[in-house]
Amino acid sequence: MGEVIVVTSGKGGVGKTTTTANLGTALATLGYKVVLVDTDIGLRNLDVVMGLENRIVYDIVDVVEGVCKIKQALIKDKRYGSLYLLPAAQTKDKTAINSEQMKQLCGELKKDFDYVLIDCPAGIEQGFKNAIAGADKAIIVATPEVSSVRDADRIIGLLEAAEMDSPKLVINRLRPDMVKRGDMMDIDDMIEILAIDLLGVVPEDETIVISTNRGEPAVTDKNSKAGEAYRNIARRITGENVPLMNLTIENGFFQKLKKLIGLRDS
Amino acid sequence: MIDFIARFFKKDKQSKDLAKERLQLVLIHDRINLPPYLLEQMKEELIGVIKRFTEIDEEALDIGIESSDRTVTLVANIPLKGEKKV
Numbered sequence: 001m002g003e004v005i006v007v008t009s010g011k012g013g014v015g016k017t018t019t020t021a022n023l024g025t026a027l028a029t030l031g032y033k034v035v036l037v038d039t040d041i042g043l044r045n046l047d048v049v050m051g052l053e054n055r056i057v058y059d060i061v062d063v064v065e066g067v068c069k070i071k072q073a074l075i076k077d078k079r080y081g082s083l084y085l086l087p088a089a090q091t092k093d094k095t096a097i098n099s100e101q102m103k104q105l106c107g108e109l110k111k112d113f114d115y116v117l118i119d120c121p122a123g124i125e126q127g128f129k130n131a132i133a134g135a136d137k138a139i140i141v142a143t144p145e146v147s148s149v150r151d152a153d154r155i156i157g158l159l160e161a162a163e164m165d166s167p168k169l170v171i172n173r174l175r176p177d178m179v180k181r182g183d184m185m186d187i188d189d190m191i192e193i194l195a196i197d198l199l200g201v202v203p204e205d206e207t208i209v210i211s212t213n214r215g216e217p218a219v220t221d222k223n224s225k226a227g228e229a230y231r232n233i234a235r236r237i238t239g240e241n242v243p244l245m246n247l248t249i250e251n252g253f254f255q256k257l258k259k260l261i262g263l264r265d266s
Numbered sequence: 267m268i269d270f271i272a273r274f275f276k277k278d279k280q281s282k283d284l285a286k287e288r289l290q291l292v293l294i295h296d297r298i299n300l301p302p303y304l305l306e307q308m309k310e311e312l313i314g315v316i317k318r319f320t321e322i323d324e325e326a327l328d329i330g331i332e333s334s335d336r337t338v339t340l341v342a343n344i345p346l347k348g349e350k351k352v
Binding site: 145146149150153154156157160179181182183184185186189192193195196 | 280281282283285286288289290292293296297334335336
């Protein structure tokens with residue numbers, strides 16, 4: 001019996017879909033059987049991020065309505081071992097599915113897969129309720145900005161109310177240079193404010209844009225910092241103890257000067 | 267020495283500290299679903315109820331909201347002066 005993990009955030013544009021695509025790909029690369037479920041009905045994007053947009057025949061609404069079997073709607077990603085995508089419907093809206101149907105679907109999927117990753121839509125309405133309905137665990141994606149942290153806190157409260165135990169935090173798009181200047185909240189600030197466990201930190205990285213342009217998740221790029229961060233998070237999901245990667249940088253004038261004269265930061 | 271010079275040129279408050287302070291305050295109200303004006307009203311009514319039974323030291327009273335680990339607590343320190351004469 002596998003595990004259903006929902007990737008959620010409240011706020012849009014903080015990296016839920018990117019996180020789902022990368023973690024799913026990384027888990028599949030590690031040898032697990034993984035299915036990605038896009039629940040953002042009406043605004044589907046996991047298909048393009050994964051580069052599978054041309055292979056969609058059936059979608060999640062077709063499955064729920066009994067138009068097709070689950071297996072017929074699953075798209076196999078041949079590049080990364082046992083990775084599958086269940087795409088969202090693009091021409092319907094969030095009310096096309098209810099929480100009970102979603103619970104059933106998740107129950108079916110976790111019989112066949114080690115990990116069922118659910119890409120949650122932004123917001124706290126029906127789409128969110130559906131996405132969390134069948135989930136065993138939750139990953140909260142938040143960027144170090146006030147709007148994202150506030151929304152993440154709201155989501156954590158709603159998950160508590162739904163009796164989902166201890167969601168884990170992924171801090172996304174952290175900019176070490178801004179943290180160093182004191183112009184961006186750091187990892188400790190985020191944990192202190194949200195008071196949940198940290199699962200990982202993904203630095204801001206332009207390779208994410210490039211890999212998304214290509215439809216190949218950044219975890220497959222050995223030179224991508226964000227990809228490395230996502231690979232680490234995937235290993236933590238499987239229970240492995242992986243230390244946080246070093247994101248500190250030394251590029252300021254004073255740092256260079258200090259280095260030059262032999263005084264180094266401790 | 268260099269640290270001292272670096273600090274000298276830096277602004278007093280870093281913007282991330284502002285973000286943190288503002289968030290911590292707004293999240294308390296979000297979490298208990300009680301905006302600041304209603305919290306004030308609640309405090310006043312609470313004081314009113316206590317005053318019906320006993321005299322309190324209004325100068326020294328302190329009612330506030332504290333938050334730790336996602337649990338928000340109403341903390342009231344209300345010094346009582348003694349039994350109210352009927």
